[in-house]
Amino acid sequence: MIARVSVVIPVVDDSVELGRLLGELAGAAHRPLEVLVVDGSAGRSAEPVAQQASVRYLTTRAGRGHQLAAGAAAARGDALWFLHADAQIAPDALAQLAATLGNGAAGGCFRFRFRGRQNPARRCLAWLINLRSQLGGIPYGDQGLFASASAYAAAGGFPDQPLFEEVSLVRGLRRRGRFVRLDASIGVSPRRWERDGWLRRTLANRALALAYGLGIGPARLATWYRRR
Numbered sequence: 001m002i003a004r005v006s007v008v009i010p011v012v013d014d015s016v017e018l019g020r021l022l023g024e025l026a027g028a029a030h031r032p033l034e035v036l037v038v039d040g041s042a043g044r045s046a047e048p049v050a051q052q053a054s055v056r057y058l059t060t061r062a063g064r065g066h067q068l069a070a071g072a073a074a075a076r077g078d079a080l081w082f083l084h085a086d087a088q089i090a091p092d093a094l095a096q097l098a099a100t101l102g103n104g105a106a107g108g109c110f111r112f113r114f115r116g117r118q119n120p121a122r123r124c125l126a127w128l129i130n131l132r133s134q135l136g137g138i139p140y141g142d143q144g145l146f147a148s149a150s151a152y153a154a155a156g157g158f159p160d161q162p163l164f165e166e167v168s169l170v171r172g173l174r175r176r177g178r179f180v181r182l183d184a185s186i187g188v189s190p191r192r193w194e195r196d197g198w199l200r201r202t203l204a205n206r207a208l209a210l211a212y213g214l215g216i217g218p219a220r221l222a223t224w225y226r227r228r
Contacts (some may be wrong), residue, residue, distance in 0.1 A: 004033040005098060006077030006149075010067035011039050011046045014085035017189070018046055021085055022053040030095035033077045038067040067160040067167030081146040088115050088187025089144070097146050100188070106155075106177030107147030107170075109139040115187035121198050122190065133181055134140050144186040151176050162222035164212045190208050 007025060011018055018037065025035055035055035039046045040062035050057040060070045066177025072080055081094070095112065100108055112129045114122040116221050133139040145166055147155070158165045173179050193201045208221055 002076040005030075005079040005081055005094060005146075006075035006155040007032045007035045007081045007083060008068060009035065009037050009083050009085055010064050010071065011037060011085045012062050013043070013045055015045050015049050015122045017086040018068065019049045019053070020088070021083065021087055022049065022055060024089050025094075026053065028089070028092070028094050029091050029097060031047075032081070032094060034075070034183040036074060037072045038071040039225040040064075040067050063160065065158045065161045065163050068141075068165065069160060072152060072157060075149070076141060077179075079146065080149055080152050081144065082141060083144055083186075084142050084188075086115075086191075087142065087144060092185045093144070093182075093184045093186075096182050100180050100182060101146070101148050104181045105148075106151035107145065107173040108178075108180035108182060109143040109145050110182050111185040112143050113187055114190045114193075116190060125193075125198065125202060130181075138167050138170050139181065139203050142186065142188045143181075145170070147173055147226035163208070163218045163225060164221070166219075167212070193214065 009021065022035065025032060036058060037046055037050040037051070037055055038058045038060055040060055044059060047057055056074070058070060058074060079098065081097060082088070083210055084089065097108070112133070113126050133143065136192055139145065151168070151173055154176050155169055157169065159168055170179065196204070208225060212218065212222055
């Protein structure tokens with residue numbers, strides 16, 4: 001069984017959420033080998049939080065793909081788990097991950113759910129997101145992607161791009177072995193949907209994905225995303 005798991009968390013001004021997630025990792029039933037916080041903010045605001053939690057702290061320029069790749073390159077584990085700072089993990093999530101990779105999977109992800117009180121909109125959207133990934137669609141980074149270190153390297157790792165950095169990695173992992181969606185869930189913050197409106201945010205995300213699939217570059221899409 002794979003037991004040496006490196007957790008990589010890219011952050012840009014996510015200190016409050018990061019502190020909560022690091023507390024959950026510290027109290028997990030199965031402890032990671034190491035946690036790497038990769039800070040892309042100019043003010044290095046996550047450094048005190050990382051120091052207080054006694055985890056590794058790296059600095060780099062902003063850009064999720066670049067930050068994830070930098071964290072993976074510095075990791076020492078034989079498995080990699082990539083988490084957003086606002087993720088909420090189950091106590092046995094790391095144990096399930098390690099067992100899955102130990103049984104020969106190349107990588108995988110977790111079931112998507114929204115954090116906080118549930119309502120029909122949250123349940124319906126989470127169900128659709130899980131259905132899409134279960135039927136072969138690309139799970140995105142907020143579903144807690146993971147991989148063995150060897151499969152990650154063989155798949156080419158994360159490309160240095162600001163959006164959709166997980167697409168090529170997931171495709172590469174699927175070509176190299178089983179890619180498993182676990183029953184354990186990752187809680188995702190609904191704050192962006194609440195800010196933008198549930199329907200508007202969902203349709204905009206799908207429009208960006210369609211545009212990326214049609215060949216529009218991630219840098220151009222990132223500009224549209226920031227304007228939105």
